[in-house]
Amino acid sequence: MADIVFQPTFVHKEFVDGPDGDRVRADEPNGFNARFGAIESDLRQLSTVVGQIDTALDRRGTGPAGHVLTLAPLLLWAEGDPLAWRITASGAATASGDDVFYGLMEVALPDNALLTSFRAMGQVDNNGEGLGISLSRVKIPGGTPEVLASVGGDTGPFDRSTDVDPTMAVTQTATYRYIIQAAFRSGGGTTVTLAAFQIAYTSS
Known part of the structure; x- marks a missing residue:
């Protein structure tokens, strides 16, 4: 059986306060849409991995x-x-x-x-x-x-x-x-x- 691996893609980039800091934006690479989209993608991948683990455990329990x-x-x-x-x-x-x-x-x-x-x-x-x-x-x-x-x-x-x-x-x-x-x-x-x-x- 192949190894079951979870590789997260989301890496948090700190926001900066102050006059020269970050402004709240929906778009752009550092916007909320991109950040939450990356988190959502990781959660979907994690759900898939959990399903693979559950299937592997079930298979181990069905043998003599x-x-x-x-x-x-x-x-x-x-x-x-x-x-x-x-x-x-x-x-x-x-x-x-x-x-x-x-x-x-x-x-x-x-x-x-x-x-x-x-x-x-x-x-x-x-x-x-x-x-x-x-x-x-x-x-x-x-x-x-x-x-x-x-x-x-x-x-x-x-x-x-x-x-x-x-x-x-x-x-x-x-x-x-x-x-x-x-x-x-x-x-x-x-x-x-x-x-x-x-x-x-x-x-x-």
Whole structure:
């Protein structure tokens, strides 16, 4: 976009009092008509510039806005499934012991938003295998979860991000529920801690 510039043209020339000073005149270069005409021209130009600024601001507000939704991993246990993740006082989710752990949580997303990426952060003590975290949608009133994005973690701190499947990236909250699932098969005293999930999206 070109620069928006206001360049005034009116320059005030002082009147002089006294016998040899200026006389009040309507015409001539220093007359009132010329002076007020220059001021009027500047005001018209200023009005045009204000309109250009307003249009530029409106255009900036019509594009899609980027958002990042950060979620504490408040994973719920489903009856009949493997062991539940334990939620700590800080809101993190942990799993440890020689067993299989599973949890899920609902995610409230705006309708008609474009999901762009899914991110999971946490810590794996010792050598952890079989950790899977996914963002999915489930058709209402019920159905098999469709995975939109999934990440895993291994030894030490992890911070994994992946793109959302573009074929299912636009949210349809009247048709689908959105959930995050986390599963881990522990062995050898491994402990996994999930710190946070993030979902990046754009909306109008």
